[in-house]
Amino acid sequence: MKTTEKLDLFGKISMGYLVIESKKIAAWKVFCEAGLGMHCDTDRDDFLAFALDEHRRRLIIKRGPAEDYRAVGYQLASKLELEEIRRRLAAHKIEVAEGSAKEAQERGVTAFWRFEGPKSLAIELFIDAEHRTDPLSMHTSAFVTGNGGMGHMAITSRRPEEMQRFWQEIFDARLSDYIDERIAGVDLDLAFFRLNSRHHSVAIASTRGIQMDPIRSKVQHVNFQVATLEDLSSAFRRLQDLGFEMAHEIGQHPNDKELSFYVFSPSGFEMELGWAPLEVDEATWDVTKYHGMSTWGHKPEKRGMRHFLLTNFTNLTQGTKSLLRSEFNPLVEEK
Ligand SMILES: [Fe+2]
Structure with a gap:
């Protein structure tokens, strides 16, 4: 009988982005840009996005009542890791849905897949992030990201x-x-x-x-x-x-x-x-x-x-x- 070896995901996953919901958009802009020293990528009345490195967006704040995290996005090395995780989720009957094109654009990724994680925090999986074309302008010299x-x-x-x-x-x-x-x-x-x-x-x-x-x-x-x-x-x-x-x-x-x-x-x-x-x-x-x-x-x-x-x-x-x-x-x- 042929056995398939389980793919080890260690080292192939990293935290990629966060989505937060808040009514305090103006305060978040000051907190992230002037305080934490991040680069502000998008600044609208209902939506903020900040960059830390070459990814166009790492921290997204959307207007809404929760004052809480809505989603955490994990970047996977390739389609192989995505398929492996989807197989594991399916084995536990955990449903996975693809995010819409508009949501992917909000997150600065080409596509993502979402499921309900522990404590009902949405966990999102993506492979490719949109990269910046303009240079970073921020108080912090650099944020450490990478692998x-x-x-x-x-x-x-x-x-x-x-x-x-x-x-x-x-x-x-x-x-x-x-x-x-x-x-x-x-x-x-x-x-x-x-x-x-x-x-x-x-x-x-x-x-x-x-x-x-x-x-x-x-x-x-x-x-x-x-x-x-x-x-x-x-x-x-x-x-x-x-x-x-x-x-x-x-x-x-x-x-x-x-x-x-x-x-x-x-x-x-x-x-x-x-x-x-x-x-x-x-x-x-x-x-x-x-x-x-x-x-x-x-x-x-x-x-x-x-x-x-x-x-x-x-x-x-x-x-x-x-x-x-x-x-x-x-x-x-x-x-
Ligand atoms: Fe900590």
Whole structure:
């Protein structure tokens, strides 16, 4: 009997773009262009698009009420990887639909395919991105993308094992490491997964014991990587001067060693800007467990217990509300 070998997708997938829905279009323009230092590609009353590199569009903001992420796009090396993922999704009876030409144009890609991912975040797959013809004009000297993609995202989950299984079974994600942390009496577990040489493309956070989801948005934060320390410190200063509040001032994580800060975006969720995370050497990497999210720094700008409990991983009201909802995971088809 002929057996077909399963194609290994590791290293052939990277985060390609993000679609966010917000009513605060004007504030997002200031936040991304003047604050984070991105290149503004398109600026309309109902639609913004920003570039970080040679791709025409990496971050898209559409006018709408959600104040949340609508979709995350993953770039695949070729049609082979696309077909492999489609086969795996079909085996789990997960429906995939091709995006319209208008939607593809909005995202700056030639075509894409979409399915409903964990927590009902749309996951979109594409191969070819439209490239820019005009030079970048931005405050940041460069963003680091390449094989590792445009950055990483962190997701909170009440079903962390199923969430992890999704990324491992569908995308061949590899475990990089774990961090645990105790915040305001709540034990948090984080697992970091890589899809390529970037230390992690997806981090999954969960509470131990009673599984709560303290985060309102589908994604807790997205990280973008800048090229130099000067890029990081300048963006920090610019964002503060523009009046954006730091969720966590500059600090360093123990696992990827990245120097980073977290700022509240106009939609209320956090975004992380980082510099110099390590890259994984597949030949020598060992999975480690760390205690504590940061080696140093990452302190909130506004201190005090009330503020602490209202924000970030310690949002108890949101956490309690999450107990009343189920969390969608396409592998187990439950809504
Ligand atoms: Fe992060």
